[in-house]
Amino acid sequence: KAQQRLLAELGVGDRIMTAGGIFGTVASIDEEAGRLPVEVAPGVRVEMLRVAVRERIVDDGEADARP
Numbered sequence: 001k002a003q004q005r006l007l008a009e010l011g012v013g014d015r016i017m018t019a020g021g022i023f024g025t026v027a028s029i030d031e032e033a034g035r036l037p038v039e040v041a042p043g044v045r046v047e048m049l050r051v052a053v054r055e056r057i058v059d060d061g062e063a064d065a066r067p
Contacts, residue, residue, distance in 0.1 A: 007050055010036070015057035018048060023057065 010016070014026045016038065024038035027045055034050045 006056060007053060010050070010053065010056065016053050017055045017057060018052045019054045020052070022046075 010026060010029065012026055012028055015023065016026060017023050018038075022038075022040060024040040024046070027037040027039045029036055029050070035047055036050050036053070037045045037047050039045050
């Protein structure tokens with residue numbers, strides 16, 4: 001349930017870490033396809049499945065502590 005809540009609350013501009021350990025910023029959300037373009041470096045975007053998001057990163061660089 002916690003993972004479902006995390007995915008439901010994701011928004012453009014959120015800093016995330018993927019299940020593969022990649023950090024980036026959500027550039028947009030494609031609800032129908034379940035995909036997220038994620039900016040991993042300035043001007044560099046990768047497209048990944050929404051379910052690959054493991055954590056949302058809060059401002060101090062730590063993972064979001066919400067359950």
